[in-house]
Amino acid sequence: MRLFVALFALVACLLAFTHPSRAETRVALVIGNGAYLNVSRLPNPANDAADVAAALRHSGFDTILAVDLNRSGMDDAVIKFARAARTADVAMFYYSGHALQFGGVNYLAPVDADLKDEADLRRMTRVDEIVSDLQQAKNLRILVLDSCRENPLADQLKRSIGSTRALPLQRGLARIDSPQGMIVAYATQAGRTAEDGVGRNSPYTASFLKHIEEQEEIGTIFRRVSSDVYEATKHEQLPELSLSLIGEFYLRGRLDIKTPVTAPTADPCAAARDHWKSAEAMGTVAALKDHLTRFPNCAFSGLASARVQDLETKMAAVVPTQPIAPSPMPGDVSGVFTTRLVATGAGPGTPPPTSFPNRPVKLIVPGAPGGLTDVTARTVGEHMSRTLGQQVVIENRPGASGSLGMTSAMKASADGYTLVVGTSGVFVAGLSQKTFDPAAGFDAVGLIGASPIVVAAKRDIPGNDLNSLRSYLANGSHSFGSSGIGLLSHIACQQFIAAIKVNATHIPFRGTGPAVSSLSSGDTDFMCDFAGAFAANSNVKVIVTASTERLPSLPNVPTTAEAGLPNFRISLWSALLAPKGTPTPVIEKLNFALVQALDDAPTREKLRQAAVDEMPTATQRSPQAANAFLRAEVAKWTPVIKAAGIN
Incomplete structure (x- = not known):
C-alpha cells in the first residue's frame, strides 16, 4: 500500500510539471532598445518587444514590457523583474537591441550608451547578473538575446581605446554555460553576428513569434525557431541554443488528440535535424550525448556517436612522454620559448580519468579584464571547454600585483576544478614581495606562451x-x-x-x-x-x-642578440597552474586539453594577435617540463631581485 501511495505521489508530481492546468506563476521582462542616441538606431527592437510581450501574455506570463530604456530605466526594469522572479515558477528575459562582449562578459546597451573607454561598460547591464536573477525562479528559466547584431557601440569603443586595449572586444556575444533548469537562446552563435531584418521583426523574433504559442514541449519549440532562422537567412545565421532541462515543459499545454486511432503517428525524428545543428555547433561531448539520448535511432545518431568517440579517444589517448628540455641555469637571462606560433606534436599524457571533469572548471586570472593575461586565459579556456566537455569559467581577481589571485588559487581544493594562469610578472612580484611561493604552491599543467x-x-x-x-x-x-x-x-x-x-x-x-x-x-x-x-x-x-627571432609585428626591429646582447632575452611567459597536490591523472587530462588548444590554428592566431609571439617547444609541453621550467625561473630571479635590493 505504501509503495502504491509513493508511486501515485510521484506520478502526480510529474503531471504537475508537464500539464498546463496547474496554477503556475510566470513572469517575463521583455526589452526592446532601438532608439540609440549616440550610434545608429535599430528599426526592429520596439516592434520585437511589443509583439513578444503580447505573445507571452497570451501564454500566461505576467509580462513587463519596456522599450528604449536609458541607463536608469534599465536598472529599474531589471530590479523589478528580479523581485518578481523570486516567487515565480517560470521566469523569462527577452532582449532585442545592441549588446557586446568585452573580456568574455556580455553587456546590454541602454539607448544613452556612450563608450569612451572600458569604464563606461559599467553603465551597461551585465548579462551574468540577469542570469542570477533568473535563477531565483523555481522550475524553468529562459534567457533570449536577439542582440548579436553588428554593433556600432563596439566600433566606438575600439576607436576610443585603440587596438591593443580592445583585444578583449570580440564579435557577437560570449557563450553562456546553461545552469540546470535553464534555456539560453542566442539569435546566432556565440562570437557571430545576426541580421537586423527588413520587415517588422528581426529574423529570430519573427520565428519565435511563429512557434512560441504552439502546443509543443519548450525544447522542441526553440529548436524549430533555430531551424527556421537558419533556413530564412540562407544558412548564414545559426541560432545558438543551450538547454539544461530535466523533464518536459509546455507553455501552451500538450496537444490533446481526441481520436488517437486515426491520428497520424508522431515522427520521433521530426526534431532531430534542428537539435543536431545546435549540438554540432556546441561541439562538446555533453551536447553530442544529449542528442544521442533524445534521438538514438535518427539520421544523425551515427555521426554523433562518431564525434563522441573521437573526442573521448583524444582525451584518453596515451601520448609518448617527451624528454624534458634543459632548464635555464640560475641567473641566466636566457630566452623562454624558442619557437614561433606553429603547431607541434601533442604533449605527454596518460589515460585520464573518465569522471573528470563533471562540472565547470574555474580559471582564475590574477589581473583585471582586458589585460594580456586575461586575453590569453580566455582564448585558451574557450578551446579547452570544447575538449573537456565542460565550461572553463574565467574569474578575474586583480590586486597586489597578482598575488591575490595566486594565493586564492593556491588555497583552493586540489581537485582540478580551480586553476590559475601564472606569469613571469606575477612570479617576480611574488618573489620580491614574499606574498607566495611560486614553485612550492602549485603543480604545473603546462606552459602556454610568451610575449618577449x-x-x-x-x-x-x-x-x-x-x-x-x-x-x-x-x-x-x-x-x-x-x-x-x-x-x-x-x-x-x-x-x-x-x-x-x-x-x-x-x-x-x-x-x-x-x-x-x-x-x-x-x-x-x-x-x-x-x-x-x-x-x-x-x-x-x-x-x-629580447627574443630569439624578430617579431612578426616588429620585423624591422633587431633582436638583442643581433644588437650585441646575446644573453639578454626576457619574456612575459604564462603557464596554466593547479593547486599543489592535484592528482596526476587530472593534471594530465588538463594538459591534454591545453595542448589541443595550442595546436588549434584559430586559437594560435588569436594568441598572436594578443602579442603572444612564442610558444613552448615540443619538449616543453609536458607538466614535468613545465614544473622544471618554473623551478628554474624561481632560481633565476631570486638572486636578481636580491641584488636589486627589492623587498
Missing part, C-alpha cells in the same frame, strides 16, 4: 639603435619607468642597464598604462615591457626585442 620583452625609448632620443641609446644614457641623468616596484618591467630594465653598463633612476607607476603615458610625454627616457604595450604609439620607438 622589448626596450622602448622616447621619440626624441637621437638614433634608433642600441648603440645610440647606450650613448645617450651614458651621459647625464636619466630614468626608466615601470608598472610597479618589483614587477617584471622593473626587473627587466634593471637587467638591461646592467647589461649595457649604464645607470638610470627607476620611476615606478601604478600599472603599465601610466608608465607608457609617461614615456610618451618624454618624462621618462625608456621602458621595458611586452611589445603590445607600445602598439600604434607614435611617441615611442622600440629599440630592440
Whole structure:
C-alpha cells in the first residue's frame, strides 16, 4: 500500500510539471532598445518587444514590457523583474537591441550608451547578473538575446581605446554555460553576428513569434525557431541554443488528440535535424550525448556517436612522454620559448580519468579584464571547454600585483576544478614581495606562451639603435619607468642597464598604462615591457626585442642578440597552474586539453594577435617540463631581485 501511495505521489508530481492546468506563476521582462542616441538606431527592437510581450501574455506570463530604456530605466526594469522572479515558477528575459562582449562578459546597451573607454561598460547591464536573477525562479528559466547584431557601440569603443586595449572586444556575444533548469537562446552563435531584418521583426523574433504559442514541449519549440532562422537567412545565421532541462515543459499545454486511432503517428525524428545543428555547433561531448539520448535511432545518431568517440579517444589517448628540455641555469637571462606560433606534436599524457571533469572548471586570472593575461586565459579556456566537455569559467581577481589571485588559487581544493594562469610578472612580484611561493604552491599543467620583452625609448632620443641609446644614457641623468616596484618591467630594465653598463633612476607607476603615458610625454627616457604595450604609439620607438627571432609585428626591429646582447632575452611567459597536490591523472587530462588548444590554428592566431609571439617547444609541453621550467625561473630571479635590493 505504501509503495502504491509513493508511486501515485510521484506520478502526480510529474503531471504537475508537464500539464498546463496547474496554477503556475510566470513572469517575463521583455526589452526592446532601438532608439540609440549616440550610434545608429535599430528599426526592429520596439516592434520585437511589443509583439513578444503580447505573445507571452497570451501564454500566461505576467509580462513587463519596456522599450528604449536609458541607463536608469534599465536598472529599474531589471530590479523589478528580479523581485518578481523570486516567487515565480517560470521566469523569462527577452532582449532585442545592441549588446557586446568585452573580456568574455556580455553587456546590454541602454539607448544613452556612450563608450569612451572600458569604464563606461559599467553603465551597461551585465548579462551574468540577469542570469542570477533568473535563477531565483523555481522550475524553468529562459534567457533570449536577439542582440548579436553588428554593433556600432563596439566600433566606438575600439576607436576610443585603440587596438591593443580592445583585444578583449570580440564579435557577437560570449557563450553562456546553461545552469540546470535553464534555456539560453542566442539569435546566432556565440562570437557571430545576426541580421537586423527588413520587415517588422528581426529574423529570430519573427520565428519565435511563429512557434512560441504552439502546443509543443519548450525544447522542441526553440529548436524549430533555430531551424527556421537558419533556413530564412540562407544558412548564414545559426541560432545558438543551450538547454539544461530535466523533464518536459509546455507553455501552451500538450496537444490533446481526441481520436488517437486515426491520428497520424508522431515522427520521433521530426526534431532531430534542428537539435543536431545546435549540438554540432556546441561541439562538446555533453551536447553530442544529449542528442544521442533524445534521438538514438535518427539520421544523425551515427555521426554523433562518431564525434563522441573521437573526442573521448583524444582525451584518453596515451601520448609518448617527451624528454624534458634543459632548464635555464640560475641567473641566466636566457630566452623562454624558442619557437614561433606553429603547431607541434601533442604533449605527454596518460589515460585520464573518465569522471573528470563533471562540472565547470574555474580559471582564475590574477589581473583585471582586458589585460594580456586575461586575453590569453580566455582564448585558451574557450578551446579547452570544447575538449573537456565542460565550461572553463574565467574569474578575474586583480590586486597586489597578482598575488591575490595566486594565493586564492593556491588555497583552493586540489581537485582540478580551480586553476590559475601564472606569469613571469606575477612570479617576480611574488618573489620580491614574499606574498607566495611560486614553485612550492602549485603543480604545473603546462606552459602556454610568451610575449618577449622589448626596450622602448622616447621619440626624441637621437638614433634608433642600441648603440645610440647606450650613448645617450651614458651621459647625464636619466630614468626608466615601470608598472610597479618589483614587477617584471622593473626587473627587466634593471637587467638591461646592467647589461649595457649604464645607470638610470627607476620611476615606478601604478600599472603599465601610466608608465607608457609617461614615456610618451618624454618624462621618462625608456621602458621595458611586452611589445603590445607600445602598439600604434607614435611617441615611442622600440629599440630592440629580447627574443630569439624578430617579431612578426616588429620585423624591422633587431633582436638583442643581433644588437650585441646575446644573453639578454626576457619574456612575459604564462603557464596554466593547479593547486599543489592535484592528482596526476587530472593534471594530465588538463594538459591534454591545453595542448589541443595550442595546436588549434584559430586559437594560435588569436594568441598572436594578443602579442603572444612564442610558444613552448615540443619538449616543453609536458607538466614535468613545465614544473622544471618554473623551478628554474624561481632560481633565476631570486638572486636578481636580491641584488636589486627589492623587498
